[in-house]
Amino acid sequence: QYILAIETSCDETAAAIILNGREIISNVVASQIESQKRFGGVVPEVASRHHVEQITMIIEETLEKANMQPSELTAVAVTEGPGLVGALLIGINAAKAFAFAHSLPLIPVHHIAGHIYANELVEPMQFPLLALVVSGGHTELVFMKEHGSFEVIGETRDDAAGEAYDKVARVLNMPYPGGPHIDRLAHEAEEGVEFPRAWLEENSYDFSFSGLKSAVINYKHNMDQRGEEIDPQKVAKGFQDSVVEVLTTKTLRAARQYQVKQVIAAGGVSANKGLRTSLEQAFEEAKISFVVPPLKLCTDNAAMIGAAAAHMYNAGVRGNLAMNGLPGKELKSWI
Ligand code: ATP
Ligand code: MG
Ligand code: FE
Numbered sequence: 001q002y003i004l005a006i007e008t009s010c011d012e013t014a015a016a017i018i019l020n021g022r023e024i025i026s027n028v029v030a031s032q033i034e035s036q037k038r039f040g041g042v043v044p045e046v047a048s049r050h051h052v053e054q055i056t057m058i059i060e061e062t063l064e065k066a067n068m069q070p071s072e073l074t075a076v077a078v079t080e081g082p083g084l085v086g087a088l089l090i091g092i093n094a095a096k097a098f099a100f101a102h103s104l105p106l107i108p109v110h111h112i113a114g115h116i117y118a119n120e121l122v123e124p125m126q127f128p129l130l131a132l133v134v135s136g137g138h139t140e141l142v143f144m145k146e147h148g149s150f151e152v153i154g155e156t157r158d159d160a161a162g163e164a165y166d167k168v169a170r171v172l173n174m175p176y177p178g179g180p181h182i183d184r185l186a187h188e189a190e191e192g193v194e195f196p197r198a199w200l201e202e203n204s205y206d207f208s209f210s211g212l213k214s215a216v217i218n219y220k221h222n223m224d225q226r227g228e229e230i231d232p233q234k235v236a237k238g239f240q241d242s243v244v245e246v247l248t249t250k251t252l253r254a255a256r257q258y259q260v261k262q263v264i265a266a267g268g269v270s271a272n273k274g275l276r277t278s279l280e281q282a283f284e285e286a287k288i289s290f291v292v293p294p295l296k297l298c299t300d301n302a303a304m305i306g307a308a309a310a311h312m313y314n315a316g317v318r319g320n321l322a323m324n325g326l327p328g329k330e331l332k333s334w335i
Contacts (some may be wrong), residue, residue: 001019001020001021001074001075001076001310001313002017002018002019002025002068002072002073002074003017003018003021003073003074003076003077003107003283003306003309003313004016004017004059004062004063004070004075004076004077004098004104004306005017005018005076005077005078005109005302005303005305005306005309006055006059006071006077006078006079006091006094006095006302006305007078007079007091007111007114007300007301007302007304007305008051008055008079008083008087008088008090008091008094009079009081009082009084009087009088009091009111009300010042010046010047010083010084010087010136010300011031011032011033011036011042011050011087011300012029012030012031012032012299012300012301013029013030013050013051013054013055013058013090013091013266014027014028014029014030014058014301014302015028015055015058015059015061015062015302016028016062016301016302016303016304016305016306017039017062017063017066017068017073017199017306018121018303018307018310019142020310021117021120021306021307021309021310021311021314022120022121022124022307022310023121024121024303025066025068026062026065026066027062027065027296027301027302027303027328028058028061028062028065028302029284029296029300029302030050030054030058032046032047032050033176033177033259036176037097037175037176039176040170040176041166041176042084042281044084044087045086047084047086047087048084048086048087048089048090051087051090051091052090055090055091055094056094059094059098062302068132069227070098070101070102070103070104073102073104073315074082074104074105074313075099075104075105075106075107075309075313076095076098076099076102076105076106076107077095077106077107077108077109077305077306077308077309077312077313078091078092078094078095078108078109078305078319078323079091079092079108079109079110079111079305080092080108080109080110080113080137080319080323080324080325080326080329081110081325081326081328081329082088082110082111082112082137082326082327082328082329083110083111083325083327084327085325085327086325088325088326088327089324089325092323092324092325093113093242095114096143096152096321096323099321103334105212105313105318106109106319106320106321106323107309107313107318107319107320108317108319108323109305109308109309109311109312109315110136110308110329110331110332111305111329112133112140112142112266112267112306112331113331113334114305114310115133115135115266115267115298115304116131116133116142116150116264116266116306116308117132117304117307117308117311118145118266118297118301118303118307119266119291119292119293119297120307120308120311121293121297121303121307122292122294122297123291123303125144125262125264126261126262126289127144127145127146127147127261127262128143128144128258128259128260128261129143129144129260129261129262129263129264130142130143130144130251130255130258130260130262130263130264130309131144131263131264131265131266132247132251132263132264132265132266132270132279133266133267134160134161134162134187134247134265134266134267134268134269134270134272135160135161135162135266135267135268135276136160136162136163136177136267136268136269136271137160137162137163138155138156138160138165138267139154139155139156139160139161139207139209139247139252139269140152140155140156140331141150141154141205141250141254142155142156142174142331143254143258143260144249146335147311147315147335148311148312148315148333148334148335149174149333149335150332150333151333152330152331153205153208153258154204154205154206154207154250154252154254155207156206156208156209157200157206157207157208158208158209158210159208159209159210159213160209161207161209161243161247161269162177162179162267162268162269163187163209164209164212164213164239165177165178165179165243165269166178166179166241167213168213168216168235168236168239169181169184171216171217171220171235172230172232172235173232173234174252177268179268179269179271179272180271181236182236182239182240182275183236183240183271183272183274185232185233185236185237186233186236186237186239186240186241186274187237187273187274188233188299189231189233189234189236189237190241191234191237192234192235192236192237192238192239192241193219193231193235193237193238194238195212195214195215195216195238195242196211196212196215196242197212197245198211198212198246199246199249205250205253207246207247207250208241209325212242212243216235216238216239219235220235229302240272240274241274241301243275244272244274244275244278245278247275247278247279248275248278248279248282250287251263251279251282252282252283255283255286255288256286260288261288261289262288262289262290262291263279263283263288263289263291264288264290264291264292265279265290265291265292266292266293266298268298268299268300269296269298270292270293270298271295271298271299276292279292280292290307290320297308302322305335312334315334315335317334
């Protein structure tokens with residue numbers, strides 16, 4: 001089973017071919033980071049234009065690298081949402097055209113299911129499973145009792161973890177996307193500035209990062225007023241320590257309560273070195289299997305969409321030519 005997968009939900013134009021949901025045959029990602037940098041974030045209209053320019057070439061390159069013809073494919077998968085609607089529609093229309101031209105079934109994939117299934121490209125999931133999803137737009141704890149079954153047991157009430165990283169980076173005059181810069185700076189400091197941790201109610205698996213973000217902004221403001229320079233490394237470390245401690249503690253507590261066999265991390269922020277180290281240590285001590293994808297598969301890519309689509313295909317999920325972009329699509333079980 002060979003699935004051609006397409007992902008254009010944000011600022012990466014990506015396509016991949018996945019064999020049997022587990023093996024990457026080819027994986028091409030064209031990032032727009034360089035041109036979005038000037039705006040300090042993703043401008044939807046700019047993203048759409050880039051996707052239009054790139055998508056045909058990226059699909060061709062993906063087939064060429066795999067040395068495959070469209071007739072050898074089993075299905076075409078594409079991200080249906082969530083994401084920027086204009087950006088999503090470029091991928092969806094490319095997928096529709098390709099599927100129609102080559103008489104292939106279409107599979108609509110949820111972007112976050114894709115992030116979670118990136119882990120299947122590392123090793124097979126073990127159920128029951130807990131996924132910590134930390135990305136640019138999402139921070140969620142998802143319980144899965146089997147393939148295609150998702151129960152969101154906690155989520156952010158305000159900013160996503162990645163969003164907080166990007167905003168704090170801006171305060172520190174770091175370019176977009178800020179996550180990797182904060183990560184690097186944090187590792188250059190011995191000690192961090194003390195910032196609060198948002199634990200919320202005692203039993204809650206929800207998250208909140210806007211208070212932390214405000215604390216960083218206020219800290220900078222107060223220092224400015226006193227005419228003092230901030231130490232970006234100490235601020236980065238203080239911020240990252242707070243994010244990592246809350247994410248690790250809540251994930252560990254949920255893993256124990258739900259008695260999961262495996263914990264996985266997913267999404268762009270799971271590329272964070274501080275977070276990876278903290279989660280690895282916590283679950284080694286707890287003797288619970290922990291998996292996180294290699295950095296390249298943490299941020300947006302189409303390989304992960306193909307990995308999720310393989311299971312959806314086997315479960316009989318199909319899209320059609322009336323498919324639309326669903327910018328606010330919720331993570332729903334497909335079984
Ligand atoms: P979503 O998946 O929620 O729709 P998205 O697709 O824009 O959002 P991703 O591509 O999964 O998000 O992740 C991008 C985010 O990951 C950005 O906010 C970026 O700053 C963050 N990020 C990337 N690398 C790191 C890192 N090393 N440390 C912290 N954050 C990081
Ligand atoms: Mg991106
Ligand atoms: Fe993403």
